[in-house]
Amino acid sequence: MEAENNTEPAHRSTKKSVKHLGRQGLPSDFLRMERVLPCTADQRVCRRCGKETVVIGYEESSQLDVEPATYFVLVTKREKRACWSCEDLGVISAPLPPRIIEKCLASDRIVIDTVVSKYCNHTPPHRQSVILERDLGLEVTRATLDGWVLKSRRVAVPIVEAIRRELISGSYIQADETPVDVQTREGRGNNHQAYLWQYSRPGGSVVFDFRLGRGRDGPRRFLGQFEGILQTDGYAAYGKIGGPRMVHAACWAHARRQFLGAVQLNPRDPVATPIVAQMDELFAVHAEARRKALSVAARHIRRQERAKPLLDDIRSKIEAGQSAALPSSHLARPASTCSHCGTSSRAFWIIPN
Secondary structure, eight states: OOOOOOOOOOOOOOOOOOOOOSSSOOOOTTTOOOOOOOOTGGGGTTTTOOOOOOOOOOOOOOOOOOOOOOOOOOOOOOEEEOOOOOEEEEEEEEEOOOOOSSTTTOOOOHHHHHHHHHHOOOOOOHHHHHHHHHHHEEEOHHHHHHHHHHTTTTHEEEEEEEHHHHTSSSSSSEEEEEEEEOOSTTTTTTTTTEEEEEOOOOTTTTTEESSSSSSSSHHHHHHOOOOOOEOOOGGGTTTTOOTTTTTEOHHHHHHHHHHHHHHOOOOTTTHHHHHHHEEEEEEEEHHHHHHHOHHHHHHHIIIIIIHHHHHHHEEEEEEEEHHHSSSTTTTOOOHHHHHHHOOOOOOGGOOOO
């Protein structure tokens, strides 16, 4: 009897076919500039009878084009007036419009372009200085460009403060801090580790608050008497801040890491494995809501119907597991420092007292 052939190809392609969406079109609201290319001399004569041909239409194609930035010197002439009959009143001149940097050699547009290039296009001032010298033969030192960036701060501060007030007046804020190296005069050759504290809400404004340290004073000053929901990781500096009615919400992704660590050590862990599975179900509820673009009200209803029972069950499993976990187990011992937030926690710490 011939053996049944169950062999499969040694190499099975797992790459999903991607449907080609076709050639991308150009925005219809862009300025259109036309150029007409005439036929060559021999094309303007009929190959059979020798008579001159006539234009019957055009073959049309479109490409995105650009005109390089044009730098020029803006000369401002302020009108001066005087009264010949009242010479004692002197001369009056037209007022100058307000500027970002008074008496600056560069216009506001140049200053703004420098700031946008630095923070939005990630082009540091020293590189901008090289570009200006290369393209224009204009020597503008890095120190001068740095000065423009620093002095333009006074224009942005009131805007940032307005955004901060808008966030504080709301009911929900997400906060996190990111380390950033800073050069200081005191430590030449060694960068000081400072922090950008980020405060935002989904779909809303974002404020980055620069602090040289990672202490509680930063979020305490920024949040003031905020009394909504503050969602953060487990970093201790977020404790004991805000108003008396503020609700501190934790991060499920951070909580899941500790249980996931136990599952990775023992995939059959009787406590951690079902908890991780239910956390994944919890994430799936929100993923479905995002995929269906549900409104805030619809999401709230969906959470009450599907997320709340999961939360109650997860809580009961964690509370039951607390008494059963051995002190030396992965779930009970302090976890290693989180690579994201720099804090340590136990898996069972997510249940408040």
